[in-house]
Each structure stands twice: as C-alpha cells, then as structure tokens.
Amino acid sequence: MSIVLSDISKKFGDFCALDHINLEIPQGELLALLGPSGCGKTTLLRIIAGLERADTGKVLFNGQDMTDEDVRNRGIGFVFQHYALFRHMTVFDNVAFGLRFKPAKLRPSEAIIRKNVKELLALVHLDWLADRYPDQLSGGQRQRIALARALAVEPAVLLLDEPFGALDASVRKELRLWLRHLHQNLHVTTIFVTHDQEEAMEVASEIVVVNKGKVEQKGTPSKIYDEPHNDFVSRFVGQTNVFHLEKDDAHWLKSAGIVFDNPQGVTAHVRPHNISVEKQINGTESAIVLKDWQHLGAIIRLELVKDSANGAGKTIYAEMPNDAFRHSALKRGDKVSLFIKHAHWFN
Amino acid sequence: MHAIVQPSTKPLTSNPSTTIRSALQEPLWLKITLIAIALGFIFLFLCLPLLIVLFHAFAKGVGAYWEAILQPDTLAAIKLTLLTALVTVPANTLFGIAAAWAITRFEFRGKSLLTTLIDLPFSVSPVISGVIFVLLFGMQGYFGEWLRDHDIKIVFAIPGIILATLFVTFPFVARQLIPLMQEMGNEEEEAALSLGASSWKMFFKVTLPNIKWALLYGVLLCNARAMGEFGAVSVVSGHIRGLTNTLPLHVEVSYNDYQTVGAFASASILAGLAVVTLVLKTLLEWKQGNR
Amino acid sequence: MSQSQIMPGFRPALGFTLVYLSLIVLIPLSTLVFKSFQLSWDDYLRIIGSKRVLASFRVSFGSALIAAAIASVFGVIVAWVMVRYSFFGRKFFDAIIDLPFALPTAVAGIVLATIFQPTGVLGKFLLDTFGIQVAFKPLGIVIALIFISIPFVVRTLEPVLLEFDTTMEEAAASMGASRWQIFTKVIFPNIFPALLTAFALSFSRSVGEYGSVIFIAGNLPFVSEIVPLLIVTKLEQYEIEGATAIALTMLLISFLFLFLINLLQLWTHKRSGQL
Numbered sequence: 001m002s003i004v005l006s007d008i009s010k011k012f013g014d015f016c017a018l019d020h021i022n023l024e025i026p027q028g029e030l031l032a033l034l035g036p037s038g039c040g041k042t043t044l045l046r047i048i049a050g051l052e053r054a055d056t057g058k059v060l061f062n063g064q065d066m067t068d069e070d071v072r073n074r075g076i077g078f079v080f081q082h083y084a085l086f087r088h089m090t091v092f093d094n095v096a097f098g099l100r101f102k103p104a105k106l107r108p109s110e111a112i113i114r115k116n117v118k119e120l121l122a123l124v125h126l127d128w129l130a131d132r133y134p135d136q137l138s139g140g141q142r143q144r145i146a147l148a149r150a151l152a153v154e155p156a157v158l159l160l161d162e163p164f165g166a167l168d169a170s171v172r173k174e175l176r177l178w179l180r181h182l183h184q185n186l187h188v189t190t191i192f193v194t195h196d197q198e199e200a201m202e203v204a205s206e207i208v209v210v211n212k213g214k215v216e217q218k219g220t221p222s223k224i225y226d227e228p229h230n231d232f233v234s235r236f237v238g239q240t241n242v243f244h245l246e247k248d249d250a251h252w253l254k255s256a257g258i259v260f261d262n263p264q265g266v267t268a269h270v271r272p273h274n275i276s277v278e279k280q281i282n283g284t285e286s287a288i289v290l291k292d293w294q295h296l297g298a299i300i301r302l303e304l305v306k307d308s309a310n311g312a313g314k315t316i317y318a319e320m321p322n323d324a325f326r327h328s329a330l331k332r333g334d335k336v337s338l339f340i341k342h343a344h345w346f347n
Numbered sequence: 348m349h350a351i352v353q354p355s356t357k358p359l360t361s362n363p364s365t366t367i368r369s370a371l372q373e374p375l376w377l378k379i380t381l382i383a384i385a386l387g388f389i390f391l392f393l394c395l396p397l398l399i400v401l402f403h404a405f406a407k408g409v410g411a412y413w414e415a416i417l418q419p420d421t422l423a424a425i426k427l428t429l430l431t432a433l434v435t436v437p438a439n440t441l442f443g444i445a446a447a448w449a450i451t452r453f454e455f456r457g458k459s460l461l462t463t464l465i466d467l468p469f470s471v472s473p474v475i476s477g478v479i480f481v482l483l484f485g486m487q488g489y490f491g492e493w494l495r496d497h498d499i500k501i502v503f504a505i506p507g508i509i510l511a512t513l514f515v516t517f518p519f520v521a522r523q524l525i526p527l528m529q530e531m532g533n534e535e536e537e538a539a540l541s542l543g544a545s546s547w548k549m550f551f552k553v554t555l556p557n558i559k560w561a562l563l564y565g566v567l568l569c570n571a572r573a574m575g576e577f578g579a580v581s582v583v584s585g586h587i588r589g590l591t592n593t594l595p596l597h598v599e600v601s602y603n604d605y606q607t608v609g610a611f612a613s614a615s616i617l618a619g620l621a622v623v624t625l626v627l628k629t630l631l632e633w634k635q636g637n638r
Numbered sequence: 639m640s641q642s643q644i645m646p647g648f649r650p651a652l653g654f655t656l657v658y659l660s661l662i663v664l665i666p667l668s669t670l671v672f673k674s675f676q677l678s679w680d681d682y683l684r685i686i687g688s689k690r691v692l693a694s695f696r697v698s699f700g701s702a703l704i705a706a707a708i709a710s711v712f713g714v715i716v717a718w719v720m721v722r723y724s725f726f727g728r729k730f731f732d733a734i735i736d737l738p739f740a741l742p743t744a745v746a747g748i749v750l751a752t753i754f755q756p757t758g759v760l761g762k763f764l765l766d767t768f769g770i771q772v773a774f775k776p777l778g779i780v781i782a783l784i785f786i787s788i789p790f791v792v793r794t795l796e797p798v799l800l801e802f803d804t805t806m807e808e809a810a811a812s813m814g815a816s817r818w819q820i821f822t823k824v825i826f827p828n829i830f831p832a833l834l835t836a837f838a839l840s841f842s843r844s845v846g847e848y849g850s851v852i853f854i855a856g857n858l859p860f861v862s863e864i865v866p867l868l869i870v871t872k873l874e875q876y877e878i879e880g881a882t883a884i885a886l887t888m889l890l891i892s893f894l895f896l897f898l899i900n901l902l903q904l905w906t907h908k909r910s911g912q913l
Contacts (some may be wrong), residue, residue, distance in 0.1 A: 051537055051644055071540050071644055078541040084534035088556040098542030101552070153542055370811035370820060371804075378723060385719040386731060388712050391760070392785055393737045396749040399759070403752065442658045449651040461655070463900075467663055470896040472846025473743075474866035475885045478873060479666040482673050487878050489669065513662050533645060546646035568739070575742025577849035582870060595744035595849070602748045602853065614745040621740035628740070629733045 001156035002027045008057035017043045019213035032204035040213040077150030079160040085134035092130040098153035120148040140171040160192035234269045243268040265345035274342040275318035280335045300325040403611035415612035423589045424597035432573040435512045443520025451528040468517045477582025503585030511579040523565035560635045571624040674886045685883040698865040702844035705783030713791025721799040743849025751853035774856030782850045787840030794836035831906035842895040
C-alpha cells in the first residue's frame, strides 16, 4: 500500500505539532520517521493510523482518501510504544483479538484463527509462550507479541511507535535486525518512529528527518548521512564538528593552521572521520594538541584542542581506524596537523 | 583504600554497625509500647463496639433475637433498605462509569471543575443532604404545592429516601474509577480499535476487564453507604414505622423506645453487612494489588 | 499522556454525566442557596447570631477540632505500627481500621452510647475510677468523632509511610543521626503535609457528622447540641428559614474546607515531586 500525506497540519492548543507536511511513501518501503522528542513524529504516525485527526490536509492510501476514515477501517497494524498488550488476556488471546472481533461475515472460523495465531507466534519465535500473560514476559518478548498481534489482521500498513525505545541495549540491537529481515519477508509497507539516528540508519531503507513539525529531509540512510540538506540534519544524524567561518572561528582556525581550500558557505560541518590527523615532527607550525583519545572498538576517537586555549577553547573530534592510530604512534600531548578531507557547507 | 589497623580501645557495643542499626530501628521496648498503644486503641474503638453489638443483640437469647428480627416493622425496614440499595447502586454505578469515561478519555473545558463537583456530596453534611430535598419537595418547598395537588409524595416517602441516598452515595464509583483509568491511559483501547474492535466490544473486552476490581470496589463502598446512610435519610423519611423506616432508622427508633434487643438485633444485621464489606474490600484490595 | 480524539462515546458519556450531576447534586444543592436569598441580611444575622446557634457551632467545631487532633496522634502511631512493624494479626487489625467507613453511623452511635453511658463497660470504669462522665457530655461527642476520624488519618498516612524512601533514613544514620533525630528531622517533616491533610479531612467530616454523635451527646442546647442536630430540630419545628440559614452557613464552611484540603494536597504533591 502506498501512502500519500498532503499538507498535513496539526495544532495542540497553541503548539504547532505538524506544519504542512507533504510526504509520499511507496508500497513496500521500510521508512523511519526520525527526529528529536516533541518534533511531531509520533503525531504524524498516529494521523496515518487514524488514531488522531489532522486539522488540515489529506491522507491517501493507494490513492484513496482515508482522511476521515475510522482507524478500524484503514487496514493498519499499530504497535504501541509500551506495547499496550491486553493485560487480562493470554498471549494467544492477544494475538487472536483482531481476528475474533471482526464482523461476523468476515470472521474466520475458530480453527483458522488458531492456525493463524500459531503461525504468527512461530513467525516471532514465541509459540511456546502462547498461554502466558503479558506480565510474565520480558520486554523483548512483549514487543514481538505486540508485533504479532498487529500482523494478525493482515494489515496493508504496519506502524510502529518507538518500537525499541523501552528495551535493553542488547535486545534492541537484536530486534532491529530481526525487524529488517521480517520486513524483507513480508514486504508490507512499514513506518516506524524513532529518536535514535543509529536505529533509523540500521533498520530503515528510507529516512524522513522531522523537526519542529516540518520535514527536514527525506532520503536513503546514506543520502541523509553523506548529503545532509541543512544544518539540522547534519547535526542530528551522526556526529559533526561545526566551524563558523565568519565568527571568532576564523581567527581561531587560522592560528591553528586549519585551512578550508574552497569555502562554499559560512558554516562548515566536518564529520570526525573526514579529519585526518598526523603527528608533527618539528612542532612549530601547529598549535593543535591531542588532549585525549578513546578506544571505541574498530575506531579511535581523538579529542583535539588548541594548545593555548587551555581547555577553554573549542574541542575538535576526529576519528581514525584502530590500526591507523597504532601506526601513527600518537600520544596524549602530541602536537598534530589536521587535514580536512571533506566538509558540508551551510549558510 | 586501606584503613590503618589500630588496637581497638572502644567497647564492642559502639561499633559503627550497631550504632547505625539503632539509628534505623526503634529499641524493642519502644516497638512493643507502640504496638500495644495501637492495638489497644484499635481494640477499644473498633473491636469492642462489634462485640457489644453481638452481646446486646443476644442478651436475651437467640429466641428474642429472632423474634426482634422477624417483627413486621423490622422486615419492612430490611425490605426498604434493600430496595433503596437496589435502585441507587446501579444508578450511581452507571453514572460513575460514564463520568470516568468522559473525564479520563477526553479533553474538554471545565474538566477539573467537573471532577471537583462530582466529589461535592462527600463534603456536605448528611443532614444537609436531606434538608435540600425537603426544601425542594417538602410542603413549604419549591414543588411542594404542585406535588400535593397532583397527589405525589416525595418527602416522607420512599422517593425522598432514594433521592437522598443517591445524593450521599453519588461519588463512590466515579471516585474509584477516575484515578485508575487516568493511570491506565488509553493505549490498550486504541490497540483494540486499531485491531478493528467495535466500540462496545472495546469497552466490554478491554476496558471493563481492566477496571473490574476497582469498579467492584466502588460498588461495594457505594452499597455499604446506601444501606447504612442515616443522617440524610432520617431528615427526609418522616420515620413512619413499617413504611418509611430503613434499617438504620429502625435501629434509632427501637433504641429510643428502649427496645435494646430490637435495636441491637437490627444493628447486628448492619454490623454484619459492615464486616462482610470489610472482608470483601480486603479481598478486592488484594486482587487489585495482584493485577 | 495523549488524549485521543477517536475514542467513542464522548457525547453520551459527558451528556449523561452532566444531566445526572445536575439532577441529583447541583439543582438540589442550589435550592439551599436560592431559599436563603428569601432571607434578608438582618434575618440571616439574627438566626446565625442567636445564642443557641452560636453555641452549637462552638460545640461542633470545638469537638471536631479536639477529635481530629487526638485522632491524628493515635493515627500516626497506628499507621506507623501497621507499616513498619510486623506482628501477629497485623493484616486483621489493618483491615478493621476501615470499620468506621463501613459501619452505619446509627449503629456506631448506639454502640458508643451503650459503651460509654454511666452503666456501660467503659463508662462505668471511667466514672468510678476517674470520676469522668463521657456520655451525654461534650466529651461523648469527641469520642464519637474520634471513632469517625481514625480511618481518615490512618488511610492518608499509610501510603505516604509506605512510599517513604528509607534510604533517606540510612543516609541520615550514616551521617551520625540518632533514631530520635531521624524521626523528627527526616521522617516527620516528610509526612507532615499528609498529616495536615488527614487532620483537615477528619475535621471536615466530623463537623457534619450526625448519626454517630446524637445518641451519645445528650443533645442539651448550649452544651452538647451539634449544628446538624439543630438543623434537624428547626426543620421538625417547621422553622424552615432557620434551618436553611444554618445549613447554608455549614455548607459554605464545608466548601471552604474542601478548597483548603485541595490546596494542601497540591502542596503535598509538590513537595513529594509527583506533580
């Protein structure tokens, strides 16, 4: 099912949650709505679901106007942030809920319901938990049951609100990959909301960055990361060093011996891995010092400061591969030269 | 960190762990005294009254007890009390659910005022709760003449008793449900809707199972008050024996007539009701805690 | 928490709530106000200012104040014992604390009168040993109101004590505080707002209490006649105006208290950071 949002706006009192959102989501996409908390991404998801009504604008499913359609008739599956499993029902009954409460004409027989539910539980690898109650499950298990429950009604669109937000780091990692693989098998149009850029990059095939009720950029994870449209996207997705060429940074950069060859704006954003660091032999040219470094596994993060700044000045972060760092034989306190390999320019 | 080991000169009793323990717990003698005070107080004020009811109810033997209970006036009072509860409890339960639904599931202007107004009857003296209905429907009340002309009796009759009871038991159910449903949020109900459930199915399959213990709790307290209300009902009832006396009023009338056994026999029924209420209440609290 | 616009049943639920609230509570209560408007200001002051009425207010408020104070002291002890100590039968005693909520006031009234009358179990003991007569005196009213107040105090304090963060006590102990210092400087300040609320709750309930008081009070005008009883007496003597004026005054005082209690609870919540 393809989804088109046209000119969606929504206010809560004086607060403008969504400001003229336009978005097209093709059939079969796995899309992340990414943004800081309070940016309106959850509201947008709920409007797509029909759990919330937009003040203006239209929601189209496969070209069909769904704006005023009830949540029950939209053919969506919704996974709530805190799962919203029915506490008084077993796992089996939770998953069967949507099938059992279909109108009599459309309701499958109890035997088919049993078969379907069993298959779904097998799909989420939790068939052995059918008779448990939600209270007896771990967070990750609840999450998967909530997903199975949403899938039971064979939705044309699957919507997930911060699906991994309440989980432990290790479970989260595992479920992210699992969701991605599940999507590859089912091919159902899927939209999930997250504030975690790493999660969006890892799971989604397409990312929509939302801020203050507006879409900042839409694109594949690599586009978003490598070609950010604006200052916000560049800062929000991945780490970056920000240099203002016109403000006091200009003098600072000059004295530090950092040169931008070809300025294309007033603000330069430089990703840490786009700065290469070399040890200076004669130590007179540069005033940049390696203050500290941290081992992050495959890469090493370097904290660089200007010598005379005494910690009060700017800190520049650079990253280099583990083995390159070992070859460079850098130590804390070493004077270094920096080479900017690539920068994003904004005005 | 390494402590420098020194030969201990302090006596064993003041080593730090003992000091801390004594700072975290009362000495045994104080504990026992406090428990004794608390239990003595509870016994004198709460247990003794229950025992006294039984003692006086059966003071002249089981025969006299049954005789007192089987009196037509007593039976009529029991009937009226049951009738009152049968009307008021369902009405206020329905109201409680509707009010809690409106207040916890929607945003609207004046919501907190509405919540306060619902609690209002709790802060009104029972006597005043009766007086207002006399002012409305009594002989000198606003509708007094009209009612007399149409030969309808409300005050000093059963409708008045029911109205006064409705008033005093008004907040019980709503008050139990509102905080619970607020805390629950509506995610589960939204989930049910997103799975295609109809409004009624959502309510009966998701909402009701989640609030059932709190609902029963509210109904239980509402019922106890409906059957036991004295002040409000006494103002509107007119104390007509066999006709407008509820059981608590019957207790008063018998007591004032020095029919001790009669008064305490009726009182024992109400005390029994109170004990049953307490037992069920404790069970429900346990159920709610276990949820 | 977000409120959904898609939840069904807003109009019927709110409509029924408002109609029912108006019919059962608001319209009857407003009668009292409208009826009072028929009185002139002078009439009102004459009724409220009469010696018997003033005396009854003194009796009602005085005894409610004393009862709430005594109930607060014992309530703290009972709540403390129930929450902090474990002993045989604790659950039973804890459950029975709600008895005054569940026991019809008329029953409480005749039982307390029977116990404390000069020939009663405790009445005789108190009269013979200390020469104190309880029943048919203002002291009797206080006793009945303590009975009514206990659950208010205990049930308000228990959750606060239960949720009390005991690591605060451990912190104080680690800094060398004694048990008494911990209680007065750490525990008591934390339960004080709740205690104040409990006091106000039991006071406001006690002022309006009728059933459990009238049997034990003796109901002597100027001495042991409470306001609610005076309202009933006036009504029975067809002094509708008098009853109305006194009732309205009572009602206004109750609302003042309701407001006060709400403020107190707000304060308590703020202090415990739950707002």
